[in-house]
Amino acid sequence: MTSLVQPSPSAARSRRLAAVLGQPWSGVAILLLFYLCLILIFSVLSPFFLTLRNMLAIGSNVAFIGLMAAAGTPLIIAGGLDLSVAAVAGLVGVLIAIVHADGIDIWVCVFGALVLGALIGLVNGLFATRLRLNPLIVTLGTMSIVSGTALILTGGLTKPLMVRGFNWIGSGYVLGVPIPPILMMATYIVLAIVLRRTQFGRFVYAVGGNAEASRLIGLPVERVQIVLYVVSGISGAVAGTMLAAMLGAAAPNAASQHLLTVIAAIILGGTSLYGGRGSVWGTLLAVLILGTLNNGLTLLDVSSFWQDVTRGIVLLLAVAVDQLRLRLQGS
Amino acid sequence: MSAVASSVAPHRLEMRGIGKSFGGVAVLSDVDLVVEPGEVLALLGANGAGKSTLMKILTGLYERDAGTIRIDGTAVSFVDPRAALAAGVRLLPQEISIMHDMTVAENISLADLPMRRGPGFRVDDAAMRRKATALLDELGFGAIDPNLAAGKLSVAEQRIVEIARALAGEARILVMDEPTAALTEQETRLIFRLIRRLKERSVSIIYISHYLREIFEIADRIAVLRDGRNAGEFVTSAASRADVLSAMLGGAAGDLYDVAARGGAERWAVLSVEDMSVPGRLSDVSFSVDRGEIVGVFGLVGSGVEVLGRAIYGALGPVVEGGIRIAGLPYRPRSPRHAKKVGIGFVAADRKREGIIGDLTVRENMVAAFPDRYARGLFVSRDAEAAQSRRWIELLGIRARGPEQIMRTLSGGNQQKVCVARWLVEGVTLLVLEEPTRGVDVGARREIYAELRALADRGMAVLVLSSDVEEVAGLSDRSIVIDRGRLVGRFERGTAPTRLMAATAIDPAFAGG
Incomplete structure (x- = not known):
């Protein structure tokens, strides 16, 4: 059958658009564009926004969220999910404070915190893979246990944690840049290399893309997922340590309120909740966008209630655009 | 189109000139299908002949491109499955679709629960049980307890409950897709008894099955499709199996398999299987695959052929009993990872779910x-x-x-x-392929066959498991046939597909001869 209709100029234009949007990198490109627009808008609206000080402040503010989102990204790509990560951050902070108060060296406490984070991740991983339980339910359970434990240990109170050297992790500078964003960036770079350049990275995408096919070509499906749960647990511990060092105090629920932001950032960054698709660079941009939005709206004196609404709108918009993009890619 | 004279009783179902294509490829062209009230029509055809497309058009899942459908003389056009249901067309899919945790009575009334009067939307349990009991009694299966959880019933009883559910909504045409695939011989009898009852109630049945023996027993007429066209119609009492088979498979298999074995390579058994069993699915199967050889295994749906390959590959875990050797060394399937190390490759049947x-x-x-x-x-x-x-x-x-x-x-x-x-x-010396050309068009099919032959010529041992009899007959150097978990035939290269198919049609009562 021959087409009787000549393609109109507008049809040709939409085809070109589809070709661009269909590219795998277009998702990250759209986020970058959005981020730059955001910066432009806030710079025009507020004289305090585009200053080095403010930019570094944004970096420090988003660092602990960015860390957890970085580790959560490969986990979700591989078909997992970790809701307990922010609760782990909270527990780890108060444990360091309590154990250090008993006279244990602060760095031993920090090391113990990382081990604890890894162990909680291991439990999540074993439940989710070996018992084939839904990760949403497993990590909802551990989240509840972990955040409950933190409240029991502290009676709900904030513990002071002022130790020279330790607090430097949260508030120190290297070459004029605060340490938290440096740690965060290092995490992103390492994870990006692992995902893109190593065999393990290959496994992550394959397992998330089609677990059954991966099993049938002999890939270590469960082992990959367990490792990623452990990494996520450790990221929670590092984030919790950093937050406590930054604030000079550990509150049992300091981090848990940010769980939804972590998950939102991963999804906003283009990672599919169904697994198989996503990148840490997308997540990083999403973290920066959410942080900038927060910072900019605060500078403009918008109430924090409105900030929640804005964040929700941005998230829905991003997911809708991403779906549209995928459909174009398929055709 | 208007040929139906008003004085003659209309056909129960009259499909005329049905056409359907997907992406420019014609799947059905000018297909006719007529069923009378109370008649059992067997619909027969090789894989890809168009049976399921035709039935999907009948049940409203697909829209036809051409043709007319009349039910009891009235022209119909189903835009979705609900419209087909409302017209009394019911499909019983191959996979049993009952709710295991609900009672038999609930399963039967699911689509139309009897409600109690008054507010609260309460289900009238007593009325529901009465309805189920009455229906099962009428079908001659009053012994099935309507209060039992349906999951506790045998597979055959579940099938009967499913049929009762279809009848609860006054079915006029019942399409049964391989209703006996998972059933034993005795259980099949139960289903046949039920089908005879349905005939008495003047329900028309379109019966899809690969089992010729069953078709010859239960069907009044047989309609054969091949390559999306009508390829023959028989009155069962006056037809021979040979006629039906050759209508279904056509004459020669064509040049699709124009890929002769070259041989020459030194021959030794890469895979040898002795008395291999998978509990509940396969028993005492023995065969071998040589270096440079393509061995085909043919079996119908539910025969056990679908587990043979994955059992050897370890995809089912360590469930295999019996002796397997790879290149002469004892091998016990454990996991795909292990099989890969031993040198086995595997291509799964369900490409989308398990392959890509x-x-x-x-x-x-x-x-x-x-x-x-x-x-x-x-x-x-x-x-x-x-x-x-x-x-x-x-x-x-x-x-x-x-x-x-x-x-x-x-x-x-x-x-x-x-x-x-x-x-x-x-390092990969044995390649196991399930249904290597399922959902693949004819051109690519030919290329895949040629490629498998080339691999064999380079020394690979190739094991092909398929429910496509022409594929097994055309491609294999040697072939075996599996039926109901047992090896029922061994054939050399060049055996006609009809002989492979006939091997599955042997009545167990006469087996051994």
């Missing part, structure tokens, strides 16, 4: 099984992978824009070739 990783590129799919072969230390080399992928794309004639094309945008045949390419690395 759709969001990844062709290159990533190809190297997925052995990423370490293209790695330097910890890091993979994308260049080395791309170079190898390009070689495979050329070798197998894969139509892709290049190694970086997204896998799911390839056609079925090309996806299948990628799934084969994965295993073309040093």
Whole structure:
């Protein structure tokens, strides 16, 4: 059958658009564009926004969220999910404070915190893979246990944690840049290399893309997922340590309120909740966008209630655009 | 179109000139199908003949491109399955679809629960039980307890409950797709008894089955489809099996398999299987596959052929009993990882669910099984992978824009070739393929056959498991037939497909002769 209709100029234009949007990198490109627009808008609206000080402040503010989102990204790509990560951050902070108060060296406490984070991740991983339980339910359970434990240990109170050297992790500078964003960036770079350049990275995408096919070509499906749960647990511990060092105090629920932001950032960054698709660079941009939005709206004196609404709108918009993009890619 | 005279009683179902194409490929052309009230019509055809497309049009899942459908003389046009249900057309899919945790009575009344009067939307349990009991009694299965959880019933009883559910809504036409596939001989009798009752109630039945023996027992007439066209119609009492088979399979298999074995390579058994059993699915199967040889295993749906390959590959875990040797060494299937190390490759039947990783590129799919072969230390080399992928794309004639094309945008045949390419690395000596050309068009099919032959010529041992009898007969150097978990026939190259098919049609009462 021959087409009787000549393609109109507008049809040709939409085809070109589809070709661009269909590219795998277009998702990250759209986020970058959005981020730059955001910066432009806030710079025009507020004289305090585009200053080095403010930019570094944004970096420090988003660092602990960015860390957890970085580790959560490969986990979700591989078909997992970790809701307990922010609760782990909270527990780890108060444990360091309590154990250090008993006279244990602060760095031993920090090391113990990382081990604890890894162990909680291991439990999540074993439940989710070996018992084939839904990760949403497993990590909802551990989240509840972990955040409950933190409240029991502290009676709900904030513990002071002022130790020279330790607090430097949260508030120190290297070459004029605060340490938290440096740690965060290092995490992103390492994870990006692992995902893109190593065999393990290959496994992550394959397992998330089609677990059954991966099993049938002999890939270590469960082992990959367990490792990623452990990494996520450790990221929670590092984030919790950093937050406590930054604030000079550990509150049992300091981090848990940010769980939804972590998950939102991963999804906003283009990672599919169904697994198989996503990148840490997308997540990083999403973290920066959410942080900038927060910072900019605060500078403009918008109430924090409105900030929640804005964040929700941005998230829905991003997911809708991403779906549209995928459909174009398929055709 | 208006040929139905008003004085003659109308047909229960009259499909005329039905046509349907997908993406420019005609799947059905000018197909007629007529069923009378209270008649059992067997619909027969090889895989891909168009049976299921025709039935999907009848039950409103697909829209037809051409033709007319009349039910009891009235022209109908179903836009969705609900419309077909309302007209009394019911489909019983091959997979039993009852709710295991609900009672028999609940299952039967599911679509139309009797309610109690008054507010609160309460279900009238007593009325529901009465309805179920009455219906089961009428069908001659009053012994089934309506209060029992349906999951506790035998498979045959579940099938009966499913049929009762279909009848609860006044079915006029019942389409049964392989209703006996998972049943034993005795259980099949129960279903046949039920079908005879349905005939008395003047329900028309379209019966889809590969089992000729059953068809000759239960059907009044047989309609055969081949390549999307009518290929013959028989009154069962006056037809012979040979006639029906040759209508179904056509004459020669054509030049699709114009790929003769070259031989020459030194022969030794890469895989030898002795008295292998998988509890509940296969018993005492023995065969071997030599280096450079293609061995085909034919079996109908539910025969056990679908577990044979994956059992050997370890995909079912360590469930296999009996002796298996790989290159002479004892081998016990444990897991795909283990099988891979031993040198076995596997291409699964369900390409989309178990084969491809759709969001990844062709290159990533190809190297997925052995990423370490293209790695330097910890890091993979994308260049080395791309170079190898390009070689495979050329070798197998894969139509892709290049190694970086997204896998799911390839056609079925090309996806299948990628799934084969994965295993073309040093060390893999046995390739096991399930349904290698399911959902693949004829052109690509031919290429895949040629490629499998080329692999064999290069020394690979190839084991093909298929429910497509022509494929097994045409492709294999040697073939075996599995039926109801047992090996029922061994054949040499060049055996007619009808003989393979006939091997499954032997009545167990006469088996052994």
